[in-house]
Amino acid sequence: MIPAIQKFVRAADAAIARAYLALRREQNALMPFLFHSLFRDEREMDLNLVEPLERTTVAQFRQFVEYYLEHGYRFIGPADLLRGLAPDGKYALITFDDGYFNNTLARPVLEEFKVPALFFISTNHVLQNKCYWWDVFYRERTAQGASRRQIYRETVGLKGLRTDQIEAQLIARFGPSALTPRGDIDRPFSPAELRDFAASPFVHLGNHTADHAILTNYTLDQVREQVQTAQLALQEMTGITPTAIAYPNGAHNPQIVEICREVGLKVGVTVRPHKTHLPLKPSSSDLLRIGRFCPNGDDPIVTQCRTYRSDLQLYGAFRAGYLRLLRGQIAQ
Numbered sequence: 493m494i495p496a497i498q499k500f501v502r503a504a505d506a507a508i509a510r511a512y513l514a515l516r517r518e519q520n521a522l523m524p525f526l527f528h529s530l531f532r533d534e535r536e537m538d539l540n541l542v543e544p545l546e547r548t549t550v551a552q553f554r555q556f557v558e559y560y561l562e563h564g565y566r567f568i569g570p571a572d573l574l575r576g577l578a579p580d581g582k583y584a585l586i587t588f589d590d591g592y593f594n595n596t597l598a599r600p601v602l603e604e605f606k607v608p609a610l611f612f613i614s615t616n617h618v619l620q621n622k623c624y625w626w627d628v629f630y631r632e633r634t635a636q637g638a639s640r641r642q643i644y645r646e647t648v649g650l651k652g653l654r655t656d657q658i659e660a661q662l663i664a665r666f667g668p669s670a671l672t673p674r675g676d677i678d679r680p681f682s683p684a685e686l687r688d689f690a691a692s693p694f695v696h697l698g699n700h701t702a703d704h705a706i707l708t709n710y711t712l713d714q715v716r717e718q719v720q721t722a723q724l725a726l727q728e729m730t731g732i733t734p735t736a737i738a739y740p741n742g743a744h745n746p747q748i749v750e751i752c753r754e755v756g757l758k759v760g761v762t763v764r765p766h767k768t769h770l771p772l773k774p775s776s777s778d779l780l781r782i783g784r785f786c787p788n789g790d791d792p793i794v795t796q797c798r799t800y801r802s803d804l805q806l807y808g809a810f811r812a813g814y815l816r817l818l819r820g821q822i823a824q
């Protein structure tokens with residue numbers, strides 16, 4: 493979405509939320525959240541190694557956890573979802589997408605507050621120690637002097653391709669070492685690190701396909717292969733068989749959901765910013781299409797946390813309208 497409009501809608505939502513929550517109590521619901529990279533501090537962000545959308549510092553993440561605990565939310569893991577959620581509670585689900593090594597910074601926070609989180613891993617990145625393409629694109633185009641807005645527009649264009657096609661383009665444009673990580677900030681976990689990380693009782697792993705495949709760009713046979721390969725790789729690396737998948741970029745349709753179900757996945761998360769209403773039954777088809785809010789490090793965390801609690805929010809509707817009108821997409 494155009495940043496100025498996005499900013500305006502978010503500010504309006506923040507004002508509405510303040511008024512709404514002063515007058516009434518929010519409805520009980522499941523509030524799922526999506527994070528990507530974690531940074532020690534702002535200085536690490538300013539290195540421009542990782543695409544800046546939705547990036548968060550450890551201090552902001554900690555504030556986020558504290559906020560929801562203070563407001564009576566219980567953080568849940570995938571097993572709680574499979575048992576179903578009763579209507580008499582307020583629940584939050586923390587998820588991290590992609591498999592960045594920097595996600596290890598979350599572990600001390602999770603252990604301190606004893607809250608679980610679900611980490612969705614793109615397995616070929618881990619197996620091949622390869623950068624995520626959007627970070628490479630951001631790093632290289634920033635070095636060439638392109639503006640954030642220009643890079644964003646070009647990134648949206650690339651999202652119509654398969655990952656192997658995008659990576660081939662990046663190598664042709666920026667050289668053979670384009671996909672090589674520059675350090676701990678932009679690299680994925682190694683298989684051994686992932687196994688150690690997952691040994692924490694507060695860490696749960698999920699499927700994010702083998703190649704971070706935007707599944708709507710793949711044939712159905714390729715979709716099955718992407719999802720199955722990631723299941724097997726996670727099993728081999730960590731001994732864990734995931735029950736949940738995060739569709740990369742949220743891209744899914746009924747056939748993709750059906751394939752995930754056949755592969756044995758029971759929970760699917762998208763990037764559509766919305767609450768899940770309760771009760772959530774284990775048999776509910778909603779379990780394979782759970783939306784997520786995406787806190788970002790550029791705005792005050794407490795304001796964002798309060799806004800998500802409101803039952804009146806414009807942002808989701810604006811985002812869906814924008815995607816439909818300007819990009820011909822159905823919001824995922």
Ligand SMILES: [Zn+2]
Pocket residue numbers: 589590700704740741
């Ligand atoms: Zn992702």
